Amino acid sequence: MKLFLSLLLLSAVGMVSAADAPRFDPKPIIERKIDLGQEASLVLAKDGQALFEIVLPASATGVDRFAAEELAEFTGKIIGSRPAITDKASGTVPAFIIGNRDLAREWGLPLDQLDRDGFFIQTKGNLILIVGNDSPQLNPQRSAGWHERGTLNGVYDFLERVGGIKFYFPSEYGI
Secondary structure, rough: OOHHHHHHHHHHHHHHHHHHHHOOOOOOOOOOOOHHHHHOOOOOOEEEOOOEEOOOOOOOOOOHHHHHHHHHHHHHHHHOOOOEEEEOOOOOEEEEEEHHHHHHOOOOOOOOOOOOOEEEEEEOOOOEEEEOEEEEOOOOOOOOOOEEEHHHHHHHHHHOOOHHHHOOOOOOOHO
């Protein structure tokens, strides 16, 4: 009987704490669309060599760093050579800019209007910006839970759409 009352009390506490959580709204605030424009013809690889770089700003969050590593890891598997991760675009090759919120604001992307875990993938010239709202204290390698990972979701979306990768479960056999 004591166990039953303890479980009942624990369930009630769980329901009260769940009531304070933000409500999931499946209708996005910003329309979801893909617009590749003229930049869709960027050459990112040739003869097993990556012809792009990954740029991670100095102000990158833990989510941004993990997203850049994931992009480098999986594009390296697709192409056959791992691209470089740098802190500044060289301007000589296409560059994936990961999590640069200042550049997103400069390009007029309304990050404050993104729904939870939303992201932008935007191109201008030979720059490809992948950015979303991320929890600054999160290290995705060590913790799960209710933290925002917009930039990481953007990288995974790019890898699935363009790279043909499917993420089924977490292991080398799950991709």
